[in-house]
Amino acid sequence: MAISALGTASGLDLESLVKQLVQVERKAKDDKLTSVRKNLDASLSGFGKLKSSISKLQDAVKALSIENLSARTTTVKQPNEDKTYVGATAKTTATPGNFDIKVNAIAEGSRLESNDGLFTDANSIVSTTTGKMTFTAGTKTFDVDVTANMTLDQLRKKINSASANFGVSANLINAGGTAGTKLVVTSNVTGTGNSLQISNNNAELDKLSTVLTGAGPAGMQVKKSAADASVTIDGITTTSKTNTFSNVIQDVELTISNVTPAGENATLTIATDNKAAEDKIKAFMDAYNALVTEVGDLTKNRMLSSDGKTVLIEGGALNSDPMVRSVMSQITSQVSGAVKSADPKLNTLYALGITFNDQGKMEISTKGLYGTDSGRERLDKALNENYDLIGQFFANSDGIGKQLEKLSKEFTQRGGLLAGKEESIKSQIKKNDKDREAFEIAMFSFESTMRQRYGALDTQLGQMQRTSSYLTAQLASLPKFS
Known part of the structure; x- marks a missing residue:
């Protein structure tokens, strides 16, 4: 809305006067609304930072669950570094x-070959009549329909493209001479008793089968039978129908790919992943210490100079809210207590090598006091001697992880303490926005009223000035008397 300048009629600087009046009227209320909004924004940001720090601590503790912490590493020393003989994974x-x-x-797997001289070339006729060939290895099977006058090469292609083919491969070897062209069929189904068999429903196909329908003879010969894998572990020999051995070593899966050289065996080492566990423990400590720092920053008191006027240190965004310190106190109480269900060897942070310094932060000391082990020594002992107890300490039903997870939900989930605080602040921000809108309307009305009043005054003063000028001119034109 365009507002015309005042004082044009009277010549007085009424425009500046109105602006000064509006500025005086605005300042106190505007400063109060701005200060309230600044504090609300700071508080909302503060609670957001607090929730974020708590969530990061919770994530760090989850990484210390039994499932995540009890990892096992497997290392295989091969007899020859240029070749892989054994692979392993462990639960x-x-x-x-x-x-x-x-x-x-x-x-x-197994390998079948047709007899010499049965076929002169790839275009030799397999059967003059229709029939069906059935391929079987162990419990697996599939059929191939043979059409009348099908050639050997056509049969090869049909075997390989069969939709139910479980791993059978057909090839032609053009040997020439008296051997002619030979059909070679291999199966990737391994294990003793799983050799490939070929049967039919048409005696004319006996020359391509191992199981006869007619008087024979069978035309396919077994050149290699399916065989088991065999390994000897610490002097104990065991077999498997595949190259994978599951639970031969309990909760370990072995995969073999080559026969080891005579007198040169592979060595498998299964170990706890101490480095990964230590990294997770330190990540937990870092997350806790970051929360301590965040709470300290949010709740620090404002510090003034000796004259009581100059601000030396600004106060934290939540320094007036006692709930923040209460939240930190509950978390500290939870992590510093003993876990009753854990093994007595490792049921406190102290036993894990973790203590609290003067700032309330976690640390692993490198020096022991009064002849006791240092934090570093206690941590090494826990990792080397009581590795699996660490997971229990954090992940049991009353463990640190479960209790912190419970506390975190109480604080951060919808309807929780921190979430409730945030909702309250957001409501106050909305009220501040409405108060700001009402204030701007009031200020507009106030300025309009001032302009109306001083506009009327400007008009009256202008008229009076014009009347004065007229009277002065009239008086000046009267005859002069001596």
């Missing part, structure tokens, strides 16, 4: 140890 429940592994045999 979190596998027992650490060392194992000597000798690979005696690799599991293999």
Whole structure:
């Protein structure tokens, strides 16, 4: 809305006067609304930072659950560094140890070949009549329909493209001479008793089968039978129908790929992942210490100079809210207590090597007091001797992790303490916005009223000035008397 300048009629600087009156009227209320909004924004940001720090602590504790902490590493020393003989993976429940592994045999599939002289070339006719060939290895099977006058090469392609083919591969070897062209069929189904068999429903196909329908003879010969894999672990020999051995070493899966050289075995080492566990413990400590720092910054008191006027240190955004310190106190109380269900060997942070310094932050001391072990020594002992107890300490139903998770939900979830505080502040911000809108309307009305009043005054003063000028001119024109 354009507002015309005042004083044009009277010549007085009424425009500046009105602006000064509006400024005086605005200042006190505007400063109060601005200060309230600044404090509300700071408080909302403060609670957001507090929630974020608590959530990061909770995430760090989750990483110390039994599932995440009880990882096992597997290291295989191969007989020859240029070749892989044994691979291994271990579950979190596998027992650490060392194992000597000798690979005696690799599991293999079977191989069939047609007899010499049955077919002169790839275009030789397989059967003059229709029929069906059935391929079986162990419990797996599939069929191939043979059409009348199908060639050997057509049969090869049909076997390989069969939709139910479980791993059978057909090839032609053009040997020439009396051998002619030979059909070679291999199966990748391994294990003793799983050799490939071919049967039919048409005696004319016996020359391509191992199981006869007619009088024979069978035209396919077994050149290699399916065989088991065999390994010897610490002097104990065991077999598997595949090259994977599950739970031969409990909760460990072995995969073999080559027979080990004579007198040169592979060595498997299963160990706890101490480094990963220590990294997770330190991440937990860092998250807790970051929360301590955040709470300290949010609740620090304002510091003034000796004259009581100059601000030396600004107060924290939440320094007037006792709930923040209460939240920190509850978390500290939870992490510093003993876990009743944990093993007595490791049921406190102290036993894990963690203590609190003068600032209330966690640390791992490198020096022991009064002849006791240092924090570093206690942590090493926990990792090397009581590794699996660490997970119990954090993840049992009354463990630090579970209790912190419970506290975090109480603080941060919808309807929780911190979430409730945030909602309250947001409501106050909305009220501040409405108060600001009402204030601006009031100030507009106040300025309009001032302009109306001083506008009327300006008009009256202008008229009076014009009347004065007229009278002065009239008086000046009267005859002069001596």
